[in-house]
Amino acid sequence: MSEAAEAPVSSTGSPAKYVQEMSRDGDEPPPRYIVKQIPNSSPPSAPVPVIDLSQLSSPEELGKLRSALSSWGCFQAIGHGISSSFLDKIRHVTKQFFALPTDEKLKYARETYDMEGYGNDPVLSDKQVYDWCDRLFLNLIPQDSRKLHLWPANPSEFREVLDEYSVNMKLIVELLLKAMARSLNLEEDCFLKQYEDKELMAARFNYYPACPKPDSVLGAKAHSDGSAITILLQDQEVEGLQMFKDDQWFRVPILPHAFVVNAGDQIQIMSNGIFKSPLHRVSTSSEKDRISLAVFHLPNPEVEIEPVKGLIDEKWPQQYRKLKNYSAINFECFQNGKIALETVRI
Ligand SMILES: O=C(O)CCC(=O)C(=O)O
Ligand SMILES: [Fe+2]
Numbered sequence: 001m002s003e004a005a006e007a008p009v010s011s012t013g014s015p016a017k018y019v020q021e022m023s024r025d026g027d028e029p030p031p032r033y034i035v036k037q038i039p040n041s042s043p044p045s046a047p048v049p050v051i052d053l054s055q056l057s058s059p060e061e062l063g064k065l066r067s068a069l070s071s072w073g074c075f076q077a078i079g080h081g082i083s084s085s086f087l088d089k090i091r092h093v094t095k096q097f098f099a100l101p102t103d104e105k106l107k108y109a110r111e112t113y114d115m116e117g118y119g120n121d122p123v124l125s126d127k128q129v130y131d132w133c134d135r136l137f138l139n140l141i142p143q144d145s146r147k148l149h150l151w152p153a154n155p156s157e158f159r160e161v162l163d164e165y166s167v168n169m170k171l172i173v174e175l176l177l178k179a180m181a182r183s184l185n186l187e188e189d190c191f192l193k194q195y196e197d198k199e200l201m202a203a204r205f206n207y208y209p210a211c212p213k214p215d216s217v218l219g220a221k222a223h224s225d226g227s228a229i230t231i232l233l234q235d236q237e238v239e240g241l242q243m244f245k246d247d248q249w250f251r252v253p254i255l256p257h258a259f260v261v262n263a264g265d266q267i268q269i270m271s272n273g274i275f276k277s278p279l280h281r282v283s284t285s286s287e288k289d290r291i292s293l294a295v296f297h298l299p300n301p302e303v304e305i306e307p308v309k310g311l312i313d314e315k316w317p318q319q320y321r322k323l324k325n326y327s328a329i330n331f332e333c334f335q336n337g338k339i340a341l342e343t344v345r346i
Contacts, residue, residue: 018120019134021102023209023289029217033130039249041215041283046243046250048072050258053172054079056179066183069263072245073278076258077176077231082168084257087233089157090165094291096155097136098207108136108150117150125335132217132284134207140166140295141201162203165295170201173229173297176261184274186310191228191270194308198300206292208240211284219282219290226330226340227264227296234260238290244279251283265341266298266326272307273319277341301325320344 022029049068055061068075097105110117116139121131136152139145140162152158178188208219219240234241234254241252241260252260268277282292299305306322323329323344333340 018102019132020098020207020209023211026212029132029211029213032128033132033217034213035129035216035218035221038216038218038283043242043249043251045253046072046245048243048250048252048260049075050255051075051077051261052079053077053175053179054081056175056182062179062183065179069180069183069275071276072243073268073276074243074252074260074262074280076252076255077172077261078255078258080172080259082172086161086164086168087257088236090161090233090293091236091291093155093158093161094205094207094293097152097158097205098134098291100154104154108152110137110150116147124331125337127337129218129221131220131282132208132211133219133282134209136205136207137202138162138205139200139202141170141199145200166201166203169231169295169297172231172259173201176229180267180271180275181308184271184311186308190308190310191267194270194303194305195299196303198303199297200300201295201297204294204296206282206294208282208284208290208292210287210289212286214284214286217284219284220280222279222281224277224279224341225262225264225294225296226266226327227262227298228266228270229297230262230264231295231297232260232262233293235290235292238285238288240282240285240290241292242281242283244281249281264296264298265330266305268341269320269323269326269344270305270308272311272316274311298327301327318346321346 049064051065105118108118110119115137118136120134177191181188181190211217236256239251239254242249243252263275263277265277267275304322304324307318307320312318321344330340333343
């Protein structure tokens with residue numbers, strides 16, 4: 001294919017120019033960003049379920065949680081206990097970071113073929129259509145995996161705010177994993193036990209600049225998350241996230257100060273396919289920049305995961321094999337155009 005030759009790929013395994021710079025300079029999106037035809041490019045708004053995390057001791061709310069995760073694979077979480085002012089603050093420092101001059105942001109640039117740090121869509125395959133998005137990817141947990149030199153010192157509160165955000169995210173994830181187990185009438189620590197106290201958590205700050213071709217360019221191509229759980233803070237004003245359900249795309253509306261919680265592929269495996277890891281994508285806007293912050297939580301790659309025994313019986317046999325390092329499987333499948341979850345199905 002000639003596609004690889006059309007868009008120069010720099011030696012860092014990244015598209016040659018940051019998307020934010022192309023947007024600022026009024027560049028036409030290069031061919032490698034063009035999706036030939038975006039199916040369903042203006043879908044309807046989605047009735048994504050809303051779950052109140054402060055009510056998860058009630059059987060009704062647990063029932064809603066189970067139903068949301070086994071149909072949509074996602075929900076909007078309210079009642080999470082994090083103040084609106086703190087959420088505004090983390091959005092604010094995110095915007096401040098991306099507003100810095102490129103030279104300043106490059107102090108935190110990711111290394112060749114590394115995920116962590118500031119950069120654009122990593123190039124993993126020569127068939128890849130690029131996302132109209134720049135990112136800052138940082139490990140949060142375990143603490144000793146943090147590459148603090150990649151944590152922006154500008155704006156000055158960035159590190160402190162992210163550290164506090166990380167503490168909050170860990171608490172919410174644990175609360176959710178326990179509630180998800182209870183919603184299936186299982187011991188509440190049955191998912192957490194599989195982590196063997198070796199969890200990973202990482203943050204991806206996404207910056208989607210305005211795009212002159214929203215009908216043929218995506219902020220993020222359709223994907224499911226390779227995590228166990230993802231907690232996403234959407235932009236306050238600019239929509240973009242879309243979910244695939246029942247063969248159709250839906251726009252996820254903005255609910256101020258709610259998180260969008262996604263089941264990731266690894267919880268689909270651990271729940272023996274009961275919870276669904278949803279396919280989602282991000283559209284672009286011709287007028288406005290958009291930010292989001294995704295926090296991914298997953299077991300350490302050394303740890304083996306498998307469907308929980310209590311969810312396997314004759315009527316619903318084991319759907320996925322025991323495995324470890326799902327991220328590596330996911331990565332290889334992406335490069336070979338395969339769907340990772342399908343390759344680990346029994
Ligand atoms: O920006 C969004 O709304 C979604 C981002 C996302 O799906 C991701 O970072 O995995
Ligand atoms: Fe995602």
